[in-house]
Every structure is written in C-alpha cells, then in structure tokens.
Amino acid sequence: MKQSAIINIQNLNYFFGQGELRKQILFNVNLQIQPGEIIILMGQSGSGKTTLLTLIGGLRSVQNGSLKVFDRELYKANNKQILDVRRNTGYIFQAHNLLRFLTVFQNVQMSVELHRGFSKQEADTRAKAMLEAVGLSHRLNYYPDNLSGGQKQRVAVARALVSHPKLVLADEPTAALDSKSGRDVVELMQRLAKEQSCTILMVTHDNRILDIADRIIQIEDGRIVGVDLTQHS
Numbered sequence: 001m002k003q004s005a006i007i008n009i010q011n012l013n014y015f016f017g018q019g020e021l022r023k024q025i026l027f028n029v030n031l032q033i034q035p036g037e038i039i040i041l042m043g044q045s046g047s048g049k050t051t052l053l054t055l056i057g058g059l060r061s062v063q064n065g066s067l068k069v070f071d072r073e074l075y076k077a078n079n080k081q082i083l084d085v086r087r088n089t090g091y092i093f094q095a096h097n098l099l100r101f102l103t104v105f106q107n108v109q110m111s112v113e114l115h116r117g118f119s120k121q122e123a124d125t126r127a128k129a130m131l132e133a134v135g136l137s138h139r140l141n142y143y144p145d146n147l148s149g150g151q152k153q154r155v156a157v158a159r160a161l162v163s164h165p166k167l168v169l170a171d172e173p174t175a176a177l178d179s180k181s182g183r184d185v186v187e188l189m190q191r192l193a194k195e196q197s198c199t200i201l202m203v204t205h206d207n208r209i210l211d212i213a214d215r216i217i218q219i220e221d222g223r224i225v226g227v228d229l230t231q232h233s
C-alpha cells in the first residue's frame with residue numbers, strides 16, 4: 001500500500017514585499033515527498049530554495065496554495081499546528097548555529113529537552129548515544145569554538161536528529177566544510193536518516209554529494225523545472 005506523502009505541496013506561490021515592491025519568488029510549486037526519501041534541492045542563487053525550505057519547516061507563513069507536512073495543512077494553520085510541525089522537524093543550517101556558551105553535550109541535550117515527554121535522565125542518555133553515533137563521545141565537554149568545522153557540523157547533525165524527527169531540513173550543510181568533511185557529514189546524515197526512517201530535504205550547491213540523494217529536484221527562478229531520479233532509486 002502506498003504511504004501518504006510526508007510533504008505534499010500544491011499550487012504554492014510566495015511573495016516578498018508589499019505594494020510596488022511586491023515580488024513573486026515561488027511560482028505554482030507542486031511537489032510530493034515520500035517518507036524516508038533523501039531529496040536534494042538544487043538551483044542558482046536567488047532561485048527560491050531557502051524560501052521553499054523555510055515554508056516547509058513552518059518558519060514562514062504560507063500565503064497562497066496548499067502545503068501539507070505530515071498531513072497537516074500549513075495554509076492558515078494556527079500556532080499550535082505550526083509548532084507541531086516544528087517539533088517533528090530537525091533543522092541543519094550552513095552555519096552550525098550551536099550555542100557557544102554551552103558544551104557539545106549541552107547543545108544536544110537542550111534539543112531533546114525542548115521536546116515534550118523526555119525526562120532529564122532520558123534526555124542525557126539520548127544526547128550521549130547520539131554524540132557517540134556521530135563519533136564525538138570524546139568531545140562531550142568541549143565548547144563549539146574548540147572544534148573543527150566538520151566536528152561542529154556533526155554536533156549540528158546530532159542535535160537535529162536526537163529527538164528522532166520525521167523530517168530533517170538542511171540548508172547547505174556542507175558549504176563551510178572542505179570536501180572530505182562535507183562528505184563525512186552527509187554520509188552521516190544519510191546513515192542516521194535511514195536508521196531512523198527519517199526524510200531529508202537538503203539544499204546544496206555541492207556536486208560532490210549528489211549521489212546520496214534518492215531524487216534531485218531543480219528549481220529555477222522560483223519554478224520547479226526538473227525532478228531527476230538518481231541511481232539509488
């Protein structure tokens with residue numbers, strides 16, 4: 001039986017600005033993403049990738065069209081419904097966005113604690129296990145400033161995945177990394193996502209990592225122009 005799409009977008013349009021400055025950024029976007037898929041979103045600078053990613057993540061309001069995440073409609077959704085989508089989503093950004101005044105362990109632990117239903121002890125155990133899974137159990141008490149770029153991004157991966165989200169949204173996660181560290185980080189994301197049956201939607205310009213995707217989606221001037229199946233499909 002076909003599972004229902006984890007992301008289902010129909011006739012989505014998006015505009016920035018008001019009055020004469022109003023400019024359309026996304027044009028009639030239609031897209032379905034199935035549970036467990038790893039999708040790469042590519043396109044030139046300014047084509048609308050980040051705008052689309054932030055709409056899907058409930059970080060901006062849907063203005064027009066239909067955008068369903070986990071079967072919840074985000075058009076005209078209330079705060080509680082949007083919060084629900086955010087709680088089931090992990091975010092990884094180009095800059096790792098770790099809190100500098102917290103240790104590696106505390107950064108990941110805090111992310112579990114923000115999700116309801118975990119005791120302090122459970123949060124500690126999960127954070128430690130996830131940092132071990134990303135190969136950083138020897139850096140638990142380090143501060144982010146004392147880690148390499150690749151290590152920081154691995155902490156960001158641990159933080160995004162520690163609460164077992166259904167969806168991970170990653171915006172150029174390898175942009176600040178050298179090629180080897182970038183590859184390591186995405187392979188780690190791929191492995192953990194498959195273990196957890198999590199869907200990944202990743203924006204990247206990095207041609208060296210395209211093979212990890214199940215599908216590559218091309219966006220051009222706010223329009224989806226192509227969906228390629230890779231050799232893994």
Ligand SMILES: Nc1ncnc2c1ncn2[C@@H]1O[C@H](COP(=O)(O)OP(=O)(O)OP(=O)(O)O)[C@@H](O)[C@H]1O
Pocket residue numbers: 016017025043044045046047048049050051052
């Ligand atoms: N807050 C904003 N107000 C007005 N225009 C914006 C805003 N944010 C983005 N834009 C414009 O929307 C368009 C799409 O931006 P977006 O960041 O989604 O593109 P992108 O494909 O992610 O680009 P990049 O690869 O450079 O990150 C660009 O023309 C950008 O200038």
